[in-house]
Amino acid sequence: MSEALLSSGRTLGVIGAGVMGSALLKGMLNHGLLTRQQAWATAKTEASCVEVAQSLGITTVREYEELVADAEILLIAVKPAQAQKVADRLKQAGMRKDALLISVLAGVTTARFEEFLGAENAVVRAMPNTPCLVGHGITVYCGGRWATEKHLEVAQKIFLSVGKALEVEEHYFNAITALSGSGPAYMYLVMESLADAGVRVGLPRDLAMELVAQTMLGSAKMVQQTGRHPAALRDDVTTPAGCTIGGLLMLEDGKIRSVLARAVEEATRIVEQLGKGKS
Numbered sequence: 607m608s609e610a611l612l613s614s615g616r617t618l619g620v621i622g623a624g625v626m627g628s629a630l631l632k633g634m635l636n637h638g639l640l641t642r643q644q645a646w647a648t649a650k651t652e653a654s655c656v657e658v659a660q661s662l663g664i665t666t667v668r669e670y671e672e673l674v675a676d677a678e679i680l681l682i683a684v685k686p687a688q689a690q691k692v693a694d695r696l697k698q699a700g701m702r703k704d705a706l707l708i709s710v711l712a713g714v715t716t717a718r719f720e721e722f723l724g725a726e727n728a729v730v731r732a733m734p735n736t737p738c739l740v741g742h743g744i745t746v747y748c749g750g751r752w753a754t755e756k757h758l759e760v761a762q763k764i765f766l767s768v769g770k771a772l773e774v775e776e777h778y779f780n781a782i783t784a785l786s787g788s789g790p791a792y793m794y795l796v797m798e799s800l801a802d803a804g805v806r807v808g809l810p811r812d813l814a815m816e817l818v819a820q821t822m823l824g825s826a827k828m829v830q831q832t833g834r835h836p837a838a839l840r841d842d843v844t845t846p847a848g849c850t851i852g853g854l855l856m857l858e859d860g861k862i863r864s865v866l867a868r869a870v871e872e873a874t875r876i877v878e879q880l881g882k883g884k885s
C-alpha cells in the first residue's frame with residue numbers, strides 16, 4: 607500500500623464526480639491512497655450522486671457545505687464554466703486555509719482560480735486524459751502562487767494512481783490540453799478508420815478492431831520502451847518495394863502530418879478561448 611495522502615481526521619472531497627472526478631477517485635481508492643471513509647464527492651444531480659455512491663462506496667451529497675471544513679484536499683472536476691460558482695460555494699462553506707485545491711478544469715489558469723477563490727490556498731492545476739479510467743492516463747500538473755513542493759508531491763501521488771504524471775510549466779497547458787487531453791479522441795478516430803480499412807480488405811470487424819487496438823498499443827510501447835524515434839522504428843518495418851512503403855506513401859499523399867498538426871493547432875486555439883470564458 608502507498609503512503610497515505612491525508613492527515614488523521616481529514617478528508618478529500620471531489621467537487622464534480624463525473625467522468626474525470628470518478629476516475630481519479632477510483633485510482634486513489636484502488637491504490638490505497640485513502641480509505642472510503644476519508645473520501646466524499648458531490649455532483650449536480652441526485653442521480654449522479656447515487657451512481658457514484660454505489661459504484662465507489664463513498665459518501666456523496668449534493669449539499670456538501672458541512673463536509674468542507676474537514677477537507678484537506680478538494681479536487682475540482684466540474685466543467686470550466688462552473689469554476690467561479692464552485693469557488694464561491696467553497697468559500698462560503700468555510701474552506702480551511704490550508705486546504706489544497708486541485709483543479710482539472712481545461713483552460714482555467716492557476717491565477718484565475720486563485721482570483722475566484724480570493725484566498726491564499728494552494729492551488730494545483732492539472733490536465734489528465736480519459737485513459738486515466740483504465741490506469742493508463744497521462745496527467746500534467748503545475749503549482750499556483752501558494753503551492754509548495756509538498757503540495758506538488760501530493761498531486762503527483764494522486765495522478766500516478768491513474769497513469770503517468772509529469773510536472774510542467776503552466777504556459778504549456780493549452781498545447782498539452784489539445785495534444786494529450788483531446789488526444790484519445792484522435793486515436794479513436796484513427797483506430798476506427800483503420801478498422802474500417804480492415805473490413806474494406808475483407809476482415810471481420812471484430813478481428814480488424816482487435817488487430818488495430820493491439821497494434822496501436824504495441825507501437826506506443828515500442829516508442830516508450832526502446833526510446834527510438836518513430837521514424838527509425840518505421841524504417842525497420844519498411845522493406846524496399848514492399849507493401850508498407852506503398853501504404854505510407856498513400857498516407858503522405860493524404861497529408862496525414864499536416865492534417866494532424868492542424869487538428870492540434872485548432873484544438874489549442876479553442877482551449878485558449880475556453881480559458882478566456884468565450885465558449
Ligand SMILES: NC(=O)c1ccc[n+]([C@@H]2O[C@H](COP(=O)([O-])OP(=O)(O)OC[C@H]3O[C@@H](n4cnc5c(N)ncnc54)[C@H](OP(=O)(O)O)[C@@H]3O)[C@@H](O)[C@H]2O)c1
Pocket residue numbers: 621622623624625626627648649650651652654655683684685686688691692710711712733734735736787
Ligand atoms: N473528460 C476528459 O477527457 C477531460 C480531460 C481533462 C480534463 N477534463 C476536465 O475535467 C472536468 C470535468 O470533465 P468531465 O468529462 O469529467 O465532465 P462530466 O463527466 O460532465 O463531469 C462533471 C461533473 O460535475 C458535476 N457538476 C456540474 N455542476 C456542478 C456544480 N455546480 N457543483 C458540483 N458538481 C457539479 C456534474 O454533475 P451531474 O453528473 O449531476 O451533471 C458531473 O458529475 C472539465 O473541467 C474538463 O475540462 C476532462
